[in-house]
Amino acid sequence: MKTGVIIRDFPVMSSVLALIILLMVGVGVWDYFSPLPCQKWNKRNLKMIHVADPDNFIFSAFGESNDTANVFVNMLKMIDHDPDILFAVSLGNSVHSGNKEDYRYLLRQIRDNLGMPLLTVVGAHELKGKGENLYQDIFGPLYYSFPIGNTWFIILNDANGQGVDPEQNRWLENQLVSSQGYGIRIVFMHVPLFDPRGAPFHECLPEQSAAGLLKLFQQYRVTHIFASGIAGLFTGQWQGIPYTITGGAGSSLSDDDPDHYMFHSLKINISNNRINVEARPVSDSGRACKEDSVFDPEKILSILSINIVEMALFVVAVILAGGLYRLETRKRRHPGLHGQ
Template sequence: MKFINQKLLIIFIMFIGIISIFKVSYPFIQDRDENLIFQNTNLAKNNVTSDDYTFVVLGDNKNSISTFNKIIQQINNDNSVKFVINTGDMVFDGNPIKYDFFLKQVKKLNKPMLPVVGNHDVADGGVDRYLKIFGPLYYSFHLKNSYFIMLNNSNEEELDPWQMNWLKDELEKSKNYKYTFVFMHVPIYDPRNDINHQPGHSLKNLSNAKELLDLLNNYNITQVFFGHIHGYYVGKWDNVPYTVTGGAGAELVGKNPKHDFYHYIKVHVNNNNVSYELIKLDSPDFNFIDRVGAFLWIYLYSTIVINFWFILLLISTLILLKLYLKKFGFSYFSLAKKFFKRKH
């Protein structure tokens, strides 16, 4: 009886192992998950049928599960929203498993999502993966009365000279539209330090930051949106109004109730004006213990969920190996003991 039970256990573990191998070896990102910027700008244009429309801006979900899934559900239930713009750091790094998990999440979104590249999105070899999945690192499009410009400052340093020249041309084109929205991941300046434009969680090349702001000042910019800072900040640099929105699920480091909470922003556009609605979500309490606890839980939970089949494969392999060693009178402990004896 004991032999039969052990045999059934081995068969069951091997079955789990085979499924895990299949899941792990199966291509993470399918051919249909390519050139999503082109696909989704077309979908957004189809959704926007008049000069009166609403879109959502959010950022820094960073492989979040609970909070980002809640945001997706809320947006799905909001028929006024026509498309979503993500200000970057959609994944923790460029690992294909993490991109695969993110793509599975946004497939549940019933609105097109347009990305801005963040520093985490291109980390650890993520540049090629981002290019394949989404398309260009910077781009523009127009919808009815508005012009949208998406920039790439994921290096956290600056906008390169080629992109600066491209931006000048795009801003000239934007003059033909009533509203101009600009998006980039890293803020030009850190709004927490911006009295003297001191460096912070913002562009490190201050001369380039000044050049960029001077350029934007020459045009009638409706709003510049950023991510990168995990919170909510609004303000104005000279003539340029800005919003930092980095509250879509990544860890919340700060403890300021005015800024450090999960959220997204609804932007309503019509021919008279543009209005902004802040949508808050449940966030950890504003104390050190709750914030650190939530920080640890976010990454533990996401690591287990995202790497579920790898973890299952590892566990099943270790159990089978243990049973095999037991058959010959060995254990992990006895093998380790022998190994260290031989070393010494």
């Protein structure tokens, strides 16, 4: 049957099909041209960090916040209500996938519940969807550094799970050389060098990549390594370098051992060239609240990657298709009414 015959004999079905096609095209066009939820996030937030005593200050760190909204919101509020904490660092996996709607939902949660600067480390989930390009459009460079007083902060990108590429490795060594005049050098990364749980677990970098980075960290006397990538809490030393793995900001915990698997954030105190790290439990109560309700319209829209405009277009299309169907039904039942 030819296309022209289909349109003539089944005008309603053809109209509905055309509307569906237009909606599908519209969704893609809107996603491409819709404004970003933010730009240069990290650069802007860095400028908002104000430390009265650069040699004595406190900040927070957390990771793996992409599953349980109420835990994440409770944690943000807990950090926000602590007058000692000046800023926070997210160690990645803050979204389910790297699309605009997930980032809109994430940044809305942060803006509504955290009244202090927040810096980000790119995680594995951020590489999904639109991936690195969208992350950079919203947050800025994938790796960067900055000083506060006598402390040098280095943010790495190892989110692909393979380590750092040669270009980033050269940048990292230059940063470590430049920071030798500082008393403290802190490295933040998403994937840890090694999995502290041992075999058969391997949520970490490949052995060769990890060994190369660890050698560099030892050579230039890195003070502490903070990582995520595992939904739990682990501390220790990698050949003399203290590390903390924090992954309790909302993702489903990997086990039920209370010593390692709990919802938490870190409170990190820099004082007199020393680092003190405190794990602070976060409540998972409030599952029926708006932030974690399965009926939360904002969360549903975010998961389905449908924004308000797209939903409005869909409703209009349904109403229009229903009207066309009723008109066509009346026409077929009463052909004389339309032939006079």
